[in-house]
Amino acid sequence: MNREHNWTKITAVANIPPQEGRSVTVGEVELAIFNLHDRFVTIENRCPHKGGPLCDGIVSGTSVVCPLHGWRFDLDSGAAVRASLPACVTVFPTRVEEGIILVDPSAGRRITSEEAAA
Ligand code: FES
Numbered sequence: 001m002n003r004e005h006n007w008t009k010i011t012a013v014a015n016i017p018p019q020e021g022r023s024v025t026v027g028e029v030e031l032a033i034f035n036l037h038d039r040f041v042t043i044e045n046r047c048p049h050k051g052g053p054l055c056d057g058i059v060s061g062t063s064v065v066c067p068l069h070g071w072r073f074d075l076d077s078g079a080a081v082r083a084s085l086p087a088c089v090t091v092f093p094t095r096v097e098e099g100i101i102l103v104d105p106s107a108g109r110r111i112t113s114e115e116a117a118a
Pocket residue numbers: 047048049050051052066067068069070071
C-alpha cells in the first residue's frame with residue numbers, strides 16, 4: 001500500500017545521545033526514540049509485560065532491555081528477542097531531516113506472531 005507519511009517533528013538529533021532513548025508523547029501515542037549511532041528508531045514506550053518505560057532501558061546493539069524485568073526487544077522489528085516470548089512492541093517510521101528527528105506516529109507497525117517466529 002502506498003500512502004503519504006504524516007511526519008511529525010520531534011526534536012534535534014543532539015537531544016538524544018548515542019545509545020540512549022527518550023520518550024515523547026504525540027497525540028495519544030507515547031513513543032520511545034533511540035539513537036543507534038547511525039540512525040534513530042522509534043517504538044512504543046510501554047513494555048507489553050507490565051508497562052515498563054522502554055525509553056529508560058539499556059540499549060545493546062540494536063535491541064533495548066526493559067528496565068523493570070529485563071525483557072529485550074529488537075528495535076528494528078519490535079519483536080521480543082527471546083523466541084519463547086510472543087510479545088512485541090509497535091515500531092514507527094523514523095527519519096532525520098536537517099538535524100531534526102521526524103516520526104510518523106500514525107504508521108506504527110507491529111509484527112505478527114507468525115513473523116516473529118520466522
Ligand atoms: S515491564 Fe518490561 S519486562 Fe516487565
